[in-house]
Amino acid sequence: MVEVFKTNVAHGDDAKNIVDQIHQNFSEYQANFDLEDCDLILRIQCPNGVVCPHSIIKLLLVNGFEASVLPDDFQPLATLFTRP
Numbered sequence: 001m002v003e004v005f006k007t008n009v010a011h012g013d014d015a016k017n018i019v020d021q022i023h024q025n026f027s028e029y030q031a032n033f034d035l036e037d038c039d040l041i042l043r044i045q046c047p048n049g050v051v052c053p054h055s056i057i058k059l060l061l062v063n064g065f066e067a068s069v070l071p072d073d074f075q076p077l078a079t080l081f082t083r084p
Contacts, residue, residue, distance in 0.1 A: 003051035005067040006039040007060060014065070018042070021059060042067060 009015050015033040022031040028048055034041040042060075044051045053069045060067040 001050050002043065002045045003053055003056070004070045005042040005044070005053070005056060005060075006070050007033075007042050007065060007067045009033060009040055009042065009060070009065050010035065014063075015042075018060065018063060018065070021063070022056070025059065026055070039070065041070075 009018060012035065015035060019031045019033065022029055022044065026046075028046055029051065030045045030047070032043055034043065042056070044056060057067045057069075
């Protein structure tokens with residue numbers, strides 16, 4: 001599963017620190033930032049299960065940052081053409 005967060009982490013050193021803490025606390029998570037994106041994206045993948053958004057948001061809050069889950073805007077093609 002992949003979870004994507006909008007953050008206010010704007011600097012590379014802060015992003016590295018957060019990613020290091022995520023990897024220390026959640027060994028099964030693979031995390032990375034996209035600081036080039038306007039939403040300062042934090043992307044977390046858990047190949048063996050579900051990402052716990054509340055734990056990630058709390059970890060960022062403890063470090064003085066904000067994060068929120070970005071909604072999944074994906075709609076299967078079939079639902080786009082289905083009449084109500």
